[in-house]
Amino acid sequence: MYIIKTxxxxxxxxxxxxxxxxxxxxxxxxxKSLKTKSYKDAIIKSKPIIKLYRKIELLSDTGICDLSELSELVKKFNDRFNLSNPSTTVMNNKKIKTHKECLEEFKQYYLDESVVTSKRVSVVNFSLLCGKVTQVKT
Incomplete structure (x- = not known):
């Protein structure tokens, strides 16, 4: 599935x-080159890489780890398997928003005058029920 012949x-x-x-x-x-021409050896060499990658993916999906813990795991993953760490990219400059910031943006969008009033009120009321939004003017 992940193994490719060059x-x-x-x-x-x-x-x-x-x-x-x-x-x-x-x-x-x-x-990552597995440095072998034998498919059998390639499977054996790839198993620890795939296993650790899937662990990181699972931890991310379940939300058990926060972003800093995931970043640390990825750093260890890269170091363990001698994977190159990429230079700074656009993704590094991308600010990750908190839940509160996302909810505030969500609230502002639906408070916009162009959104239908009934929809706007429903969304804001839902947000209030969740206890995440305060001081809402409808």
């Missing part, structure tokens, strides 16, 4: 990183 008949591992993890890995994919 034009030089060597095997490498290639894992496409999903959008939700790109800001943690700071890259779009993981490419």
């Amino acid at each position: 034009s030089a008949n060597n095997y490498k591992i290639r894992i496409r990183i999903p959008d939700r993890l790109k800001n943690v890995f700071n890259k779009c994919e993981i490419n």
Whole structure:
């Protein structure tokens, strides 16, 4: 699934990183030569890489780890498997919003005059019920 044969008949591992993890890995994919021409050896060499990658993916999906803990795991992942750390990219400059900031943006959008009043009131009331938004003017 992740193992690819190169034009030089060597095997490498290639894992496409999903959008939700790109800001943690700071890259779009993981490419690592397995330095073997044997498919059997390639499978054996790729197992620890895939296992740790899937662990990071699972921790991200379940929300058990926060962003700083995930970043630390990715750093260890890169160091352990001698994967190059990418240079600073646009993703590094992208500010990650807190839940509160997202809810505030959400509230501001629906308080906009162009949004239908009934929809606007429903969304704001829902936000109030969740206890996340305060001082709402409708």
